[in-house]
Amino acid sequence: MRIFSWNFFFLLFIFSLSVTAQKSTIYTHESKDFNKAVALFKEQQYASAQLLFNKVKETAATEELKSDCAYYAANCAIRTNQANGDELMEQFVSDYPTSVKQNQAYIEVAQFHFKQGNYPQALQWFEKVDESSLSRNDQEKYNFQKGYSFFNAKKKKEATTYFNKVINSAEYGSQAKYYLGFMAYEGDDYKQATKYFDEVSGEEKYKEKLSYYQADMNFKLGNFEKAIDLGSKAMAKSTPLEKSELNKIIGESYFNLKKYDAAIPFLVAYKGKKGRWNNTDYYQLGYAYYKQKDYENAISQFNKIVGGNDFVAQNAYYHLGESYLNTNKKQEALNAFKNASEMDFDLAIQEDASLNYAKLSYELGNAYQSVPAILQAFLNKYPENSNRQEIEKLIIDSYISSKNYKEALVLLEKNKSPENKLAFQKVLFYRGLELYTDGNYQEALKMFTKATTEQKDPVFTSRATFWRGESEYVLNDFKEALLSYKQFASSTLASKTPEYKNHNYNIAYCYFKLKEYDQAGNFFESQIAKSPGDKVRLNDSYLRLADCRFVTSKYSEAMDAYNKVIASKSIDADYAYFQKAISYGFLGENDKKIAELNSFVQLYPKSEYKDDALFELANTYVADDKNDLAIKTYERLNVEFKKGLFTSRAILRQGLVYYNTDKNDQALVKFKKVAADFPRTPEALEAVATARLIYVDGGRVDEYATWVRTLDFVAVTDVELDNDTFEAAEKQFQQGNSKQAIAGFNSYVSQFPRGLHALKANYYLGQSYFAEGSLNKAIVYYEYIIAQSSSEFTEQSLSRLAQIFLKDKQTDKAITILLRLENEADVAQNKTYAQSNLMKSYYDKKDFLNSVIYAEKVLENPKADDKVKSDAQIIIARAAMETGDEAKAKVAYAKVMASAKGELAAEALYYDAFFKNKESNYEASNVAVQKLAKNYSSYKFYGAKGLVLMAKNFYGLKDSFQATYILENVIKNFTDFPEVVAEAKTTLSAIKAEESKTNSSIEK
Helix, strand or coil, X not given: XXXXXXXXXXXXXXXXXXXXXXXXXXXXHHHHHHHHHXXXXXXXXXXXXXXXXXXXXXXCCCHHHHHHHHHHHHHHHHHCCCCCHHHHHHHHHHHCCCCCCHHHHHHHHHXXXXXXXXXXXXXXXXXXXXXXXXXXXXXXXXXXXXXXXXXXXXXXXXXXXXXXXXXXXXXXXXXXXXXXXXXXXXXXXXXXXXXXXXXXXXXXXXXXXXXXXXXXXXXXXXXXXXXXXXXXXXXXXXXXXHHHHHHHHHHHHHHHCCCHHHHHHHHHHCCCECCEECHHHHHHHHHHHHHCCCHHHHHHHHCCCCCCCCHHHHHHHHHHXXXXXXXXXXXHHHXXXXXXXXXXCCHHHHHHHHHXXXXXXXXXXXXXXXXXXXXXXXXXXXXXXXXXXXXXXXXXXXXXXXXXXXXXXXXXXXXXXXXXXXXXXXXXXXXXXXXXXXXXXXXXXXXHHHHHHHCCCHHHHHHHHHHHHHHHHHCCCHHHHHHHHHHHHHCCCHHXXXXXXXXXXXXHHHHXXXXXXXXXXXXXXXXXXXXCXXXXXXXXXXXXXXXXXXXXXXXHHHHHHHHHHHHHCCCCHHHHHHHHHHHHHHCCCHHHHHHHHHHHHHHCCCCCCHHHXXXXXXXXXXXXXXHHHHXXXXXXXXXXXXXXXXXXXXXXXXXXXXXXXCCHHHHHHHHHHHHHHCCCCHHHHHHHHHHHHHHHHCCCHHHHHHHHCCCCCCCHHHHHHHHHHHHHHHXXXXXXXXXXXXXXXXXXXXXXXXXXXXXXXHHHHHHHHHHCCCHHHHHHHHHHHHHCCCCCCHHXXXXXXXXXXXXXXXXXXXXXXXXXXXXXXXXXXXXXXXXXXXXXXXXXCCCHHHHHHHHHHHHHXXXXXXXXXXXXXXXXXXXXXXXXXHHHHHHHHHHHHXXXXXXXXXXXXXXXXXXXXXXXXXXXXXXXXXXXXXXXXXXXXXXHHHHHHHHHHHHHCCCHHHHHHHHHHHHHHCCCXXXXXXXXXXXXXXXXXXXXXXXXXXXX
16 A cells, blocks of 8 residues: 555656646746847837737736736837827726736837827827826936927926926936926016026037027017127027028117118018018018118018008008109009008108198099098198198199099089189089080080189180080070170180180071071181181181072172182082082073083082982073983983982973973873872872873873872872861971971871871971970881881981980880981981991990991091091990900000090090000009099099009009009999909909918918
């Protein structure tokens, strides 16, 4: 048994030994790998170490070993910037809450991120550390690094707390003081900053940085000399960014010491914050140049101050104005002073800027406001200003010089003091001229009449009297016009006025319109004698003199005057030649009349009087019993003028010649043609009546009755009633009894819709309704006339219908009528009227091609008056702009500008500026805009557009202040013109966006 027992214990020992030996081998193997991994970790071979730690962890026999492996593996993941590094460390903390390495893990990870400069993540891990378990040395390092992490995160309060914990540390104290000083510097606590900086100033590594900060602090504390000294010393060892700031510190220190010449190079060298200057930077450099009298450079800096609204900006704009004045740029100065005057940061500057603004407005004109209103506003605001007397005088003068008569009248009506009486009379006169030019004759007459009652200046009283007569004349009040002209002529100072040279001409025309032809002729003779140099009026005076003598049967005198017109080869030479030929007839010299009429047809083959000449020639042949020649001439007339005014009469006359020479069958052919082709005309009635005689004389009454029944305008049984009804109505019409005439003609048309006098009755109805203003009622009667064959009433009916449709803005109907009028008119004035209104109507329909075609026809018409030609040029110009043909528009607007007045002149001047801007001729464009503002300030629309153009010009000239300031004022002052304001806003936004790239004071 004993042997068995020992063997059992031996075996048991052997087994135990074996087991123990196995455990020891395994543990030793794990310890070896773990130690190897730790060694790799210490050698910073984190990837290899991490693999080995993970491998050991998988077979680790103890919780402690697993914990250590998890800790080191997570640490390796963080140090190799693996995406899940932080998560692995968090997992370590979660899986092994009792690990002694937990706090060490937090601080090591935090310090690793800190070394990497990843301060936000470092701060996250520092927050997890248990500070109480750290050693003293670890605590100092922890406090400094956590403080710096807060500093980097701009959490100054927390950073200050931790830096203060190590302020006395041998290792970290200097750094903590430096950063505490820097935070105090940034917070403008220069006393505290100086204290900390002084404590570390002896250390070499801080000297360079401290020089910069100390220079800046001394500048901010007003120690400018010391700031210059410290800044100069710091310059050599500073970074480019710091050098830029040091230049600013030194330059501004010199500026504050009023050493402007010394300041300039340093201010110029400043690069700005992130490459951008602010308004103060531009002001300081600009003012330094200004004090050196370098005004051009001053302007180049001041005008970059955009959108400023503070003390600096007011100063800058005031001195910008002064600089502009010193370089004779008065328009630019006006805007600068205006801006400074609208700010109240410095009241003395505001008052002086207001004075300069008022004076320049008077001198240059002002597109923003009425010049008198500006001057008066200055006196109201500064009644004690030493320049008061001068400004009061300028107010009176400005009423006229600004040409803003409409607004001036409003102001003068409110202030009728004795000293303003003279200005009031002048403004009334010039406002009258303005209204007259615009075609508002009734209102112009009121102004001239009122101006004559003031009688402060006899010259202006005389001139107003003359223009009163002009207004009365165009309003067809010829009697009153004649009185006004004569009153003007008899005034003592009339001869001193520019109107005097033509007063005889005007008086002559009044007599002419009043049909007092002897008197008219006498005054036309006076015009000829006293104004031989005025060629246009000279030829017209000869022509009208001739007409006057012709009408009064003084044919020899008439012929003498007509010969003068013929010799001048003027546009009326053909008319004069025709009238001279007719005069021979009245003198009983038919041979000469015939010869002259034949010459006329040869000399003036395209004259509008050619059909008149042929008709007169044929009639004269008849009078001289040269019937064959008469018949041939009538035939020629009918061939060349198939739808002419004389066609029906020529055919009738042919019939009468045949009838009077007993060629009855040939006569009937002509009479029947007249009745068929021209029914209801007077010629048709005469043709029927004469034909009746032929039929009756030949005993062919039945044949006559058969023929007459085919005519719808002749009812044989009702002829007497037809005639009586018409004659009764016509008598009322001739006596001017409009209502009775309308009733009578309506009765006639109702009873005899196709009667003998239907054509004339419908025409008279149209005329009667038109005369009393019942235009819509007149339409149907005029349309009846133009639907018939051509007659003596056709042309006038077309003209009336055109007037009605144009007034009612029935453009399409008007165009149809005007086209007929153009083609069928015998009267040149009607043809011109048709063409000018077709031009305007097509333009209104935006049919620019046809509007230009008719505008060019008007310009080719030698008898079109200047106003119509001006309208034609403006149509061509506007149409060209609408179709994008700016080259054509430029030429047309230049022609408009040569003769236009009032609003058309303002438009033309605007486009003159517009095209110069397009050509980048900015200064010349601005001159045009200034002229627009001075001479046409009452036309606000073009004034506003001109200002936008001026802003663009100034930006092209690199004057940002002028550009933005003008645009801001357009936006503020011209809300009545939304399209102009919209353009101003778009342009302003674009400029500010561009300027904001270099000026940090500008918001995009």
